[in-house]
Amino acid sequence: MALTLFDKLWKDHHICDAGDGADLLAIDRLLLHERTGGVALKNLKSEGHSIRDPSRVYAIMDHIVSFRSGRGRDEARSPGGEVFITETRAMALEAGIHLIDTDHSNQGIVHVVAPEQGIVMPGVSILCPDSHTCSLGAFGAMAWGIGSSEAEHILATGVLRAKKPEQMRVTIDGPLAKGCSAKDIALHLISKFGAAGGKRCAIEFAGSTVQDLSIEGRLTLCNMAVEFAAQSAVIAPDDAVFDYAGARIVDLAQREAAMANWRRLKTDDSAVFEYEIVIDASEISPQISWGTSPEESFALNEKIPASASSSALAYMGLEAGQSLSGLQIDGAFIGSCTNGRLSDLIAAAEILRGRRVPETVRAVCVPGSKAVRRDAENLGIDQVFIQAGFEWGEPGCAMCFYAGGETFPPKSRIVSSTNRNFEGRQGPGVRTHLASPAVVAACAVAGKICAPIDLPNLVEAIG
Amino acid sequence: MKSDPFLQHVGIAASMVRDNIDTDQIIPSREMTTVSRNGLADGLFAGWRYTDPLTRTKDPDFVLNKPGNAGATVLISGANFGCGSSREHAVWALKEYGIRAIIAKSFGAIFHGNCIRNGILPIVLSADQIEQMASFESPLEVAIDLPNQTVSCNRIPGSALCFPIGAFAKRLLTEGLDPIELTLTHRGAIEAFFDQDRQDRPWVYSAA
Numbered sequence: 001m002a003l004t005l006f007d008k009l010w011k012d013h014h015i016c017d018a019g020d021g022a023d024l025l026a027i028d029r030l031l032l033h034e035r036t037g038g039v040a041l042k043n044l045k046s047e048g049h050s051i052r053d054p055s056r057v058y059a060i061m062d063h064i065v066s067f068r069s070g071r072g073r074d075e076a077r078s079p080g081g082e083v084f085i086t087e088t089r090a091m092a093l094e095a096g097i098h099l100i101d102t103d104h105s106n107q108g109i110v111h112v113v114a115p116e117q118g119i120v121m122p123g124v125s126i127l128c129p130d131s132h133t134c135s136l137g138a139f140g141a142m143a144w145g146i147g148s149s150e151a152e153h154i155l156a157t158g159v160l161r162a163k164k165p166e167q168m169r170v171t172i173d174g175p176l177a178k179g180c181s182a183k184d185i186a187l188h189l190i191s192k193f194g195a196a197g198g199k200r201c202a203i204e205f206a207g208s209t210v211q212d213l214s215i216e217g218r219l220t221l222c223n224m225a226v227e228f229a230a231q232s233a234v235i236a237p238d239d240a241v242f243d244y245a246g247a248r249i250v251d252l253a254q255r256e257a258a259m260a261n262w263r264r265l266k267t268d269d270s271a272v273f274e275y276e277i278v279i280d281a282s283e284i285s286p287q288i289s290w291g292t293s294p295e296e297s298f299a300l301n302e303k304i305p306a307s308a309s310s311s312a313l314a315y316m317g318l319e320a321g322q323s324l325s326g327l328q329i330d331g332a333f334i335g336s337c338t339n340g341r342l343s344d345l346i347a348a349a350e351i352l353r354g355r356r357v358p359e360t361v362r363a364v365c366v367p368g369s370k371a372v373r374r375d376a377e378n379l380g381i382d383q384v385f386i387q388a389g390f391e392w393g394e395p396g397c398a399m400c401f402y403a404g405g406e407t408f409p410p411k412s413r414i415v416s417s418t419n420r421n422f423e424g425r426q427g428p429g430v431r432t433h434l435a436s437p438a439v440v441a442a443c444a445v446a447g448k449i450c451a452p453i454d455l456p457n458l459v460e461a462i463g
Numbered sequence: 464m465k466s467d468p469f470l471q472h473v474g475i476a477a478s479m480v481r482d483n484i485d486t487d488q489i490i491p492s493r494e495m496t497t498v499s500r501n502g503l504a505d506g507l508f509a510g511w512r513y514t515d516p517l518t519r520t521k522d523p524d525f526v527l528n529k530p531g532n533a534g535a536t537v538l539i540s541g542a543n544f545g546c547g548s549s550r551e552h553a554v555w556a557l558k559e560y561g562i563r564a565i566i567a568k569s570f571g572a573i574f575h576g577n578c579i580r581n582g583i584l585p586i587v588l589s590a591d592q593i594e595q596m597a598s599f600e601s602p603l604e605v606a607i608d609l610p611n612q613t614v615s616c617n618r619i620p621g622s623a624l625c626f627p628i629g630a631f632a633k634r635l636l637t638e639g640l641d642p643i644e645l646t647l648t649h650r651g652a653i654e655a656f657f658d659q660d661r662q663d664r665p666w667v668y669s670a671a
Contacts (some may be wrong), residue, residue: 008615015656016649026656028667036550038498047464049643055668058481080496124667131549131573147551147577149642151464157646159653163629165572169659195483196543200572229543231572254666260666293483311481363574401548420547422487424510 002268005236006167008204009142009265013125015159024159025142029056029119030151031110031128032097035063038088040129040151041095044320049156057097057155058119059088060110064403065102067366067393073103087337108369108395111135111223111337115215116371118248122237124261127154131226132337132419136219139245140237140265145226148364165231166274168201170265174208174281179452181347182217183339183417185209185279185438186224187287193252193277195295198230201275204267205235209281215240216341222335223338227294227419228230236266241366242402285450289421289434290324291316296421297434301325315423317411324433324449330412332363332444333395336400339417339437340368346416348441349384354458357389362408366393388445402427415443466582467632468639469609469640473561474536476605476616478597479526484540485547486574490556491516492548503556531601539597540567542590545574554581564607566614568593579632580642584592586614 003011011321013025032040037059044051051057064084066075074082085102092099100107102284106117111132114120122140124291127133129151136143144158154160190197203225205218213221218235225233237245242259249255289297290304291312298304299325304313308320318324333339334348344365357363363384367373373395376382382392399407400418402425408414410429417440418425421432474631486661493516494506509516519631521528527535538557544567545553548666554577557565564584578585584607588596596616612633613623635642659667 016652018631020634021629022631024646024653025648026653026660035492036552037496039551041498042498043500078493084498121666123664126575129549129551131547136524145549145573147554147573147580149550149580150576152464153643153646156643157653158657161631161642161646161647163631195546196569200569215664227546229546229569229571249666251666251669258664258666274465295483309481346506401492403495410582420485420487422485422547424491425487428510428516448638 001269002272003141004167004267005204005234005265006026006142007271009123009125009234013020013142014121018161020061022161022163023139024161025125025250027127027154027160028124029126030154030325031114031119031126031133032057033060033062033130034084034088034153036129036148037151038091039086040155042087042153043148045091046153049152051095051155052158054096058100059092059097060100061085061088061102061107062109063397065144065396066348067396067398069394071394074187077398081403088438105371106371107180107435108371109196109337109340109397111219111367112372114342115139115219116369118245120243121248121258122265127160132223134225134233135219135223135337137232137234138222139241140234140262142234144232159256165200165202168198168203168275168277169280170203170205170277171207171272171280172205172279173207175282176208176209177285179286179438180284181436181438182213182220184284184287184424186221187289187294187434188284189279190224190294191297193228195227195293196229198225198228199275200229200231202232203230203359205233206267207236210235212240214343215244216343219341220338224294227271231349235424237262254256267312273284286436286439288324288439288449292421292423294434295423300439309370315459329443329448330413331408331412332357332440333418334440335366335368335398335401335417335435336418337368337395338382338419340366340372341373342375344417344437345372348437351441351452351455352388352390352445353384353439355388355445357444361447363390363444363446364393364399366398367388367395369395372424399426401425402430415449417438438447465641466639469563469582469636472536472607472610473604474563475532476537476539476566476596476603477526477532477535477601478603480539480541480593480597482541483543483546486545486550486553487547489545489553490520490550494548500555501559503552504559507556507560519613520642529601534561536563537605538562539593540565541593542568544570546571546659549573551577554583556576562607566593566596579635582636582639584609584636588624588626592594592624599667609633
């Protein structure tokens, strides 16, 4: 029988039928962070369960850690947030699980760190009480977000009880227009088919456009799948992924065996999906969100539809029929598990180089991990950001979501490389416009919403 | 963790019918101040429920603050309810506030799983059925029968709408089972799988 990639992953981890239409699946990796993982560790202990295999569990500090350059070991970005760091650390040490602490040289956002450190690789099942875990499907892994109770279940048993989801294939073919990135594909998809358009399916992204994306671009695309109501996202791994992940297996014999095993991780030609979506890449142009759901996004030159929700318009301080082009902005943020990797920073730096953010705009860049930060600094990219007027932060989730404490002021208009423009997501009353790192950088230096192509070229700007 | 069995429930249903109500709205991150499942009810819908979240000044226009919805135990909402962040705190906050069931056009996948693990019943009805229910002035009383998978409301006499629910979710809710204990009844199969898998895919056990 012809199988999809997701079928193969499910089958590889299938332990037994658990009754009621559910299966027990072996979970190779459980990732925890201090925001939702700490409470799972704490509750597991109070329920009297032990961890079945601590060597498969990773606690990584990212959500609440301060992004202030030179931060202290327990320093949180929200008042009282230290307790999440200190309690999670204490419980992780006691439990004997892996710990990538705030001062670890490879600390960062869990979904940025997992690929870098070889924690995710093709063919593994990897779950985390964090909705953006679907990012890691970009490696041909079975990856999705769960709740804390499910994390406790995996800690205690090593397995997940789950009903196999329906499957959807999203095929994107053709070359991307200049200035477009994986983020633009994702926002285009979600705006076209709706924030519930993924129908809780396991989605496979396929087609030439997807295969032409870098590994980091694929991570961005899969990351946004949860904003499309997908349970998970997966992309068939190719040589680029095999080489990247294989290089992180130290034992040479094991590396060869793994790479041979990974080559079967693709959908068979005649496999059937419950749903199919096909997109022509030529219809995608640089995107920006205008409302309070990622589905409320459009191409930068479009006008807000007449059917726009009144609550979204009121929150965003916008009107139907209005264009966003030229709207003054108050802030810009580049970072997050969506767009906080080296290629994202490089894309932004290409625009920022030689330009400067006006004083009316607070601009912040927080690399997704310490490895990204180091690589960027070795390339001199930190100086490009700093000279352009950006704050250069310490890795973590940072301003992707507000957890209390200091942020942009109410009603301020922010262009952000993050994943959610929900009401209050970046702070009470803060108006978030989602976009790619390149578009965020262009808006930051222009002080208003615009496309990179709209910026005066540097000779004119200087002259 | 065991939860109280859910069989029948009668309660006031508050309607907040809009699509894509995300878990950041249900419990804003700034309301999650301790490493605990408790103490979250005050933060429920904090961004909408209070004119000033700091002083907890109630917004009289918010649906749960309307006198007719006092003591509501059921929510009625639109599509993709509970989308967004995986934070189980959203469900813990709803439960602590007293919500026992949520009727919506559809649910976010992670939120749906979190509900059934905490004794909250997620009910999917059609858009028409939800619009009709939400059209009545409060207080609207609904009666839910999980074993028979029906929900009826006092404004539509004789009505009993059927709703779908997965077999495992139904069993977990009606019996208040502990999923960990349930899974450990398969301990033999689990250990046999891992023993074999360790030989078949050693790189998964030694890398990173």
